Amino acid sequence: MFNDLAEKKEKKVEYIELIYDLIFVYVIGRNNALLQVVTGGFVDSRFFLAYVMTTLAVIQIWNYSTYYINVYGRHGIRDHLFLFVNMFLLYFVGEGTRADWQRFHTQYHVAWALILINIGLQYVIEWRNHKDEPANRKQITKMAVILFMEAAIVLLDIPAFRLTKTTWLSLAAILFGVAAVNLFGQRRTGDFVDFPHLSERAMLYVVFTFGEMIIGMAGYFDGEFSFRSTYFAFMGFLIVIGLFLSYGVFYDHIIDREMKTSGLRYMLLHVVIIFAMNNITNGLSFMQREGIRLVPKITFLSVSFILYFLFLFALGLGHAKERCRKYDLFCVIAVVLSAVFVAAMFLLKDYMLANIALTVVYIFGMFFMIYRYGMFVDPADAGLTEYGSAEACSVEDHKSGREGC
Numbered sequence: 526m527f528n529d530l531a532e533k534k535e536k537k538v539e540y541i542e543l544i545y546d547l548i549f550v551y552v553i554g555r556n557n558a559l560l561q562v563v564t565g566g567f568v569d570s571r572f573f574l575a576y577v578m579t580t581l582a583v584i585q586i587w588n589y590s591t592y593y594i595n596v597y598g599r600h601g602i603r604d605h606l607f608l609f610v611n612m613f614l615l616y617f618v619g620e621g622t623r624a625d626w627q628r629f630h631t632q633y634h635v636a637w638a639l640i641l642i643n644i645g646l647q648y649v650i651e652w653r654n655h656k657d658e659p660a661n662r663k664q665i666t667k668m669a670v671i672l673f674m675e676a677a678i679v680l681l682d683i684p685a686f687r688l689t690k691t692t693w694l695s696l697a698a699i700l701f702g703v704a705a706v707n708l709f710g711q712r713r714t715g716d717f718v719d720f721p722h723l724s725e726r727a728m729l730y731v732v733f734t735f736g737e738m739i740i741g742m743a744g745y746f747d748g749e750f751s752f753r754s755t756y757f758a759f760m761g762f763l764i765v766i767g768l769f770l771s772y773g774v775f776y777d778h779i780i781d782r783e784m785k786t787s788g789l790r791y792m793l794l795h796v797v798i799i800f801a802m803n804n805i806t807n808g809l810s811f812m813q814r815e816g817i818r819l820v821p822k823i824t825f826l827s828v829s830f831i832l833y834f835l836f837l838f839a840l841g842l843g844h845a846k847e848r849c850r851k852y853d854l855f856c857v858i859a860v861v862l863s864a865v866f867v868a869a870m871f872l873l874k875d876y877m878l879a880n881i882a883l884t885v886v887y888i889f890g891m892f893f894m895i896y897r898y899g900m901f902v903d904p905a906d907a908g909l910t911e912y913g914s915a916e917a918c919s920v921e922d923h924k925s926g927r928e929g930c
Contacts, residue, residue: 536595536598536719536721536722537722538722538725538726538729539600541600541605541608542594542608542726542729543729544612545590545608545611545612546587546726546729546730546733547733548612548615548616548619549583549584549586549587549615549730549733550730550733550734550736550737551615551619552583552615552618552619552622553580553583553584553734553737553799553803554737555619555620555622555623556576556579556580556583556622556803557576557803557806557807557810558622558623558624559572559573559575559576559579559622559623559624559626560572560573560576560807561624562624563814563816563817566816566817566818566821567817567818567821567825568817572624575626575692577800578692578695578696578699579622580800580803581699581796581800582637582695582698582699583615583618584796584799584800585699585702585703585796586611586615586637586640586641586644587730588792588793588796589641589644589672589702590608590611590644591723591726591727591792592668592718592723592788592792593644593647593648593668594726595718595719595722595723595726595788596718596719597647597648597651597665603647603650604647607643607644607646607647610643611640611643611644614636614639614640614643615636615640617632617633617635617636618633618636618637618640620632621633621636630683630686630692631683634679634680634682634683634695635680635683637679638676638677638679638680639676641672641673641675641676641679642672642673642676644672645668645669645672645673645676648665648666648668648669648672649665649669651665652665652666652669667709668706671702671705671706671709674701674705675698675701675702675705678694678697678698678701679694679695679698681694682694682695682698703793706789707789707793718786718787718788720782720783720784720785720786720788720791721782721783723788723791723792724776724780724782724788724791725782727791727792727795728772728776730795730799731772731795731798731799731802734799734802734803735765735768735769735772735802737803737806738765738768738802738805738806738809739765741806741807741809741810742758742761742762742765742809744810744813745757745758745761745762745809745813746758753878756878757881760881760882760884760885761809761881763885763888763889764805764809764881764884764885764888767885767888767889767891767892768802768805768833768888770892770896771834771837771888771891771892771895772798772837774892774895774896774899774900775837775840775841775895775899777899778899778900779840779841779845779846779895779898779899780840780841780844780845780846781844781845781846781847784844786843786844790843790844791840791844794836794839794840797832797836798833798836798837798840800832801829801830801832801833801836802833804825804828804829804832805826805829805830805833807825808822808825808826808829809826811825811826812826812877812881819874819875820871820874823870823871823874823880826884827866827867827870830863830866830884830887830888831863831867834859834863834891835863838855838856838859841855841856842856855894855898858894859891859894862887862890862891862894863887866883866884866887869883870883870884
């Protein structure tokens with residue numbers, strides 16, 4: 526059974542999946558409204574916590590949907606209807622994400638729970654199609670139970686919020702979903718997950734998030750045609766380009782998209798990458814706001830950059846191509862560069878012209894290192910030779926594609 530599933534035709538990303546992803550970009554963009562409330566020189570801690578929870582909740586929903594489509598989706602009418610229902614419900618989630626979110630708490634959580642139930646129902650319906658596949662039925666049952674239980678926790682947060690004015694059950698629901706999926710869910714689904722499709726969906730979501738970042742950069746173009754405004758706009762644009770190119774090299778040249786894996790770790794890492802990207806978008810906007818103190822601005826933005834590259838490099842741990850054997854040394858160099866960057870950022874905190882230039886240098890320093898590693902790793906250096914030594918294959922052998930070289 527597993528071999529048949531593994532040999533099935535690779536899924537292609539459909540147009541409806543792209544439209545579905547766009548609604549998530551919209552909702553995550555709405556989360557930025559929670560970062561507009563400033564207290565004591567930085568974002569109010571209560572609103573920042575709400576921002577973190579809502580962002581992770583939305584990305585988790587996307588993860589659940591993507592996994593179902595990848596493993597069981599057939600791009601039929603039923604799948605499309607369920608996606609459209611979720612898209613409609615996500616509008617309520619997006620509209621409930623605002624500075625006065627307390628007024629929309631019930632609306633937000635009802636919509637969130639219904640989305641989880643909707644995905645769970647898809648698993649229940651799918652269960653009937655695998656009568657002779659006990660392992661698959663067991664997997665489907667686990668996922669349905671996880672989704673329904675998380676939905677129940679989300680709904681319990683409604684009365685809990687009315688009684689205590691706290692929303693900790695929301696965070697508990699997210700953490701339950703992450704833990705349950707890791708322990709009982711897709712942990713052993715490498716035999717039937719279509720990793721090329723899964724990795725492409727993650728890449729497209731990242732690209733859409735970069736689109737949101739580019740839109741956020743519009744604030745740097747304030748209409749004043751002066752050296753200072755043009756300088757900051759140009760530097761900000763370079764930062765976005767450098768981050769985008771770094772991810773592109775990882776996706777195209779370092780990640781082994783043909784490997785057999787459940788993809789669970791890969792997708793969880795993307796949750797943090799997308800979260801870090803959204804933080805970078807907000808961090809760049811903070812740099813223009815006079816109401817936010819300088820040290821919190823630099824701290825938030827620096828941590829966001831480090832988080833992005835940290836989890837980008839983590840993608841290669843277990844997902845890099847076989848020729849990328851010297852990955853540990855690659856990571857050590859990146860850590861050293863990042864530590865120097867953070868130290869220099871605080872040393873130059875009072876000189877913003879130099880500060881943003883330093884950021885550009887760091888971003889492109891990381892990019893060129895990633896590019897050189899991804900594009901110019903010698904297969905002989907990786908030890909991938911027929912006889913187990915670099916000397917066994919000549920340059921001509923590599924060019925001709927001789928077996929083992």
